[in-house]
Amino acid sequence: MNSLHNLTCFDIFEKNALYNGASPAIHWNGQDITYADLFAQTTKLSHGLKSLNLPAQSRIAVLCKNHPVFFHLFGAASALNFVLVLINRRLSREEIFHVVEDTMPAVIICDSEMAGEARAAATSFSYIKHCYVVDEDKEFSSLYDFPPLENPRPIGPKDPYIIIHTAAVQGKPRGAVLSQENILFSNQQIIQTYGLDRTKAYLNILPLFHIMGINMSLGMIQAGGRNILQEKFDPKKTLALIQEQKITIFGSFPPILSNLMDAMQEGKFDLSSFEIAAGLETPETVKKWESCTRSKFWTMYGQTETSGLITFAEYFKKPGSAGAVSALANIKIVDEFDTFLPTGTTGEIVVQGPLVFQGYWNAEELNAITFREGWHHTGDLGMMDSEGFLFFKGRKAERELIKPGGENVFPAEVEKAILKHDAVKEVCVFGVPDPKFGEGIKAVCSLNHGKNLTKEDLIKFCGSLIAGYKKPRYVEFIKELPKTENGTIDRQKIKVEYA
Amino acid sequence: MNSLHNLTCFDIFEKNALYNGASPAIHWNGQDITYADLFAQTTKLSHGLKSLNLPAQSRIAVLCKNHPVFFHLFGAASALNFVLVLINRRLSREEIFHVVEDTMPAVIICDSEMAGEARAAATSFSYIKHCYVVDEDKEFSSLYDFPPLENPRPIGPKDPYIIIHTAAVQGKPRGAVLSQENILFSNQQIIQTYGLDRTKAYLNILPLFHIMGINMSLGMIQAGGRNILQEKFDPKKTLALIQEQKITIFGSFPPILSNLMDAMQEGKFDLSSFEIAAGLETPETVKKWESCTRSKFWTMYGQTETSGLITFAEYFKKPGSAGAVSALANIKIVDEFDTFLPTGTTGEIVVQGPLVFQGYWNAEELNAITFREGWHHTGDLGMMDSEGFLFFKGRKAERELIKPGGENVFPAEVEKAILKHDAVKEVCVFGVPDPKFGEGIKAVCSLNHGKNLTKEDLIKFCGSLIAGYKKPRYVEFIKELPKTENGTIDRQKIKVEYA
Incomplete structure (x- = not known):
């Protein structure tokens, strides 16, 4: 070589x-x-x-x-x-x-x-x-x-x-x-x-x-x-470290900034060295953080599959956007037939360039699909505006993703765990706004005839099978889950009714 | 593909x-x-x-x-x-x-x-x-x-x-x-x-x-x-363009800066937009240029074979150096056996990384030699200091290069042209300091028995065979060129005696 x-x-x-x-x-x-x-x-x-x-x-x-x-x-x-x-x-x-x-x-x-x-x-x-x-x-x-x-x-x-x-x-x-x-x-x-x-x-x-x-x-x-x-992460120790080590930058997902700002109430810290926090946050928290630190929060879009970030911007440069496409990535928006869509139109985000990963391990067929037409298909929906800023519009239905505190959780993983409980008949898991973690996991379930189950027991049961951050934070039991014409669970309807 | x-x-x-x-x-x-x-x-x-x-x-x-x-x-x-x-x-x-x-x-x-x-x-x-x-x-x-x-x-x-x-x-x-x-x-x-x-x-x-x-x-x-x-390039028009178009940067080789400074005497130009000139120059000219424009001159090292520049620095950051090695290049200094040399030692500059060219066109054997051991051999001599700054030390003897006004001229090309003149017996071409172009081309020749030739005629003769910038600017006729023990022309001795 x-x-x-x-x-x-x-x-x-x-x-x-x-x-x-x-x-x-x-x-x-x-x-x-x-x-x-x-x-x-x-x-x-x-x-x-x-x-x-x-x-x-x-x-x-x-x-x-x-x-x-x-x-x-x-x-x-x-x-x-x-x-x-x-x-x-x-x-x-x-x-x-x-x-x-x-x-x-x-x-x-x-x-x-x-x-x-x-x-x-x-x-x-x-x-x-x-x-x-x-x-x-x-x-x-x-x-x-x-x-x-x-x-x-x-x-x-x-x-x-x-x-x-x-x-x-x-x-x-x-x-x-x-x-x-x-x-x-x-x-x-x-x-x-x-x-x-x-x-x-x-x-x-x-x-x-x-x-x-x-x-x-x-x-x-x-x-x-x-x-x-x-x-x-320990908010007070983190603040002390920023002061002592003259930290200039860190990455941040909810609830990091909120926790740091809470801890600021309990002592005086010199954060004047600090310049940039980069990650995801709500506008309110960013505004508060920027005003009490005189630093900037940078928003972004990226995946492990794109070797990390491929769009960047200061948070309030274009509110609501995920930032402007970076020099080393080429981003297009495509429809379901892989036709390029014009700016201002929502479709799947596809990527080319030296930041595209080498494929999934041991998954040739999946890679062929993911890389079809020479583009990496992210499974994410987005829109480009006329100035090259990307607006993130959620996951494609079949590749839905929940991001509590910056982690990636796929509803299917959680649903699979929940369905292992013999009291559960059907389940639909999705993301809901969460004041602490940005996004939280919600499970809507129906139970088998004659079975009983509490929310707490179901959450505990999940904890024995999947990572703690993947456990549902919110559980709701209903009699029967709504179905589509084909008889499959109507995820869209459930999300609208129970979010 | x-x-x-x-x-x-x-x-x-x-x-x-x-x-x-x-x-x-x-x-x-x-x-x-x-x-x-x-x-x-x-x-x-x-x-x-x-x-x-x-x-x-x-x-x-x-x-x-x-x-x-x-x-x-x-x-x-x-x-x-x-x-x-x-x-x-x-x-x-x-x-x-x-x-x-x-x-x-x-x-x-x-x-x-x-x-x-x-x-x-x-x-x-x-x-x-x-x-x-x-x-x-x-x-x-x-x-x-x-x-x-x-x-x-x-x-x-x-x-x-x-x-x-x-x-x-x-x-x-x-x-x-x-x-x-x-x-x-x-x-x-x-x-x-x-x-x-x-x-x-x-x-x-x-x-x-x-x-x-x-x-x-x-x-x-x-x-x-x-x-x-x-x-x-036209000094007065260039100055007018800098002012009119609010130019911030250009590349520069002698005599560009000197010519611009001469032209500045003949009119008033607003050069306040100008930030960076990048290239090669003498310290005196750079000092003068920086003081009369409030811009910075950046020095560098690079070749076509390294896709351009691979070291950079502001000229006076480390006087005499060619700048610090850039992030996308790996530079080592090697001896004639391709052993890595420590910092502070002069040897051939070799390069790895995404900036290394793909090889010479139609030259498989030459490429194998140039890329031996997985490194691009630049043919240039240099030294790295302990802070990652490169000091350029000239061309390797067999790959000598003269750079009048930033162009590349190989002595062998000029010698080949001169030897086509039937009055010329032997020739040695090398670079000498030149007040206008930074470096000038000098030819030291001996003539065949009974032949006469003027400097002007020889220079004109060259102009009919090679590019104008490759013609010798200085010619000296001597009776016989000094030889090494092997009977070949002693280039080192000639350079010392006739530079």
Whole structure:
């Protein structure tokens, strides 16, 4: 493989070590890690992982909260041509096992809280050769005892590098495959849009197993600035960190800003360094946040499948829009026959360009459909206006998506869990406005004859099967669900009547 | 061909037409051309060229001074998957024919001044099916009478898009092949570095057949700003244009700045809009220019083979350097065995990343050597310092290059021409400091026994064989050229003694 035209994450780390080595790269646990140290740790771990004698493109599953090990692994996977499978820590055991079975990793790396799940997976699946608990297993820390790796493996620009499970097809999440090129160009766009450079500092509130967390943290590294890690969002500690570390930017989904503003009442914090919060929010909260911090909130549109963000704008530049299409993406709006629609018309958002992902893992047929006509079909509805601003208009009916607090929840996943309860006859799950999380999950159910069930019991039952953030927050029991002429559940009617 | 991951120049034009259509794209001949008009002209010409029924990857040779037709062709070649062969107008007929024979274009498009050369080529080479003189031939203007092309051909990210002849190998220029991806990522880097956006205006002093002219003009289009075309550099008219069109940026090689400053003495010009001149200059001239314009001069390093610039810095940020390595390029310094050298050590500059060209046209063996070990070997010597700044240290001996006024002249080309004179026995050509052009060409010759030759006659003789800018400015006759132990001409010694 010729890497003539390729740059990797490893190259970025190395460049920083060479030319920016004494500057702090990561702040974690009260300590600064310089770019020189970050590279040293990365190349040592790379050598350690190489000693496991795994072939190129082996999968490494990661089940960790935000921790420097993510960065070591981003670099090491680039050095060894491994594929990182980043698993959402909030998934249930069944969901985690689905990701593991789908990707068959040779190694699983977890934090101590997730050790039970990881070890259970390692016991159940013989292809998992190594299971490491970070900060606990000596076998893992001994991987850092190797001398720095000197000759990284060549990597092609489109080789799988990161897999993140996201879009639900038939109720099961699918792994979106991202290449080095996807990640680096997306980061580059973040750098350009938000003006990242060596003087800036990014607070990692968003988890590093999500694409936006990756973009912003690796973008900051690509720009030579600082990453401040916070294991878990805690409003007061976050405010203190912003002040202490002179944070300039973070990513934000409800209820982050509201929680921060509540905490501001309880103390005085100097937030004058802060410049940009980027994510999704309500206009009221943004207005309040901007006025009490003198920073800007940036809105956006993107998916894991587009390597993150592809539209950007300051929130009030064009109220209601998701921002203007970025330089590295080509966006069109199409009808159901894939005919391009003019500006001002709503249809499916399709995307071309170097940010389009490499396809879903193990899903050739699905990829052929998703990429038909040479365009990535997002499953999202939108409209472009005459100035290149995108207006998001929801998910296509068959690919409905609920976003509580920025997470992706597919109604089909929740419905599948609810239907496992033997009292439930029918169910329809959809998103409703939620004051705290922006969007909340609502389930409308009918019960089997003679059965009883409380809302609380149903929610608890779901919690045993799917991630906590996927549990319905609102449940309503009705006698029978409305049907369409074909006898299927009339989702549109239910949404109108019970939202 | 799947264009899922590709963006083309045509896409950029279309995006601007859709979302920035009423804004001026090009100012030429006292008139503004909007982005909507630019796209309309481009799609019409695309359709016209399509009617010629040429297969994908056909070559279109261009022999024009700066003119909107360049932009139409950049777009049309992207729409039809053609390859533009951009020929330096200053080449001699023999040199032009070399480029034509190397690339076998099906079409040649020229301005009226170059019509003689173009028609001679069309007569000599039967593969040239169409020869058009812009603004003169009705056959050419009738190509714009077609309705807009609706379905552009798919293009792969690495398909040849532009060929520019540059590096001399065995005395003959070779065509550097650039892809859509090369051009667009290089433009993107220009946008980011120089902060181009819709409010900025670029004055095209540099010719559009040179990579830096292309980068800056297409970069400005990618950013949605204005391109002001000037057919020919004329100091007073240039100053008037800067004032009238509120120019913010141009590219500059000696003697542009000196000539502009001379012209400033002869009138009063408001240059307050002007922000950036980018190119090569002496410290004295830069200091003078910056103080009398309150703008910044940016230094750089790059080649056609790296799709243009890969290091950038404000001139006085690190005096003597060529700037800091950019995000999209990976630069290493190697010794003659291709071993990486540490910072502070001089060796050959090698490059990886999406800006590396696709290779020389028709030159597989040369490409294998140039790209050995997966790195592009620039033939330039340099040193990286500990902060990532590149210091340019000249050409490698076997790939010596002289740069009078920013053009590339290879001593071997000049020597070959001089040796055609039957009075000349031996010659050594090299660069010397030149007060006007930054660098000048000097020839040191010995004559055959009993022959006489004046400097003036030799220079005139060269002018009949090679481009005017390649003629030696300085000639010195000596009895015999110094030799090395092997009996070859001792170039180093001659340079020291006769520079």
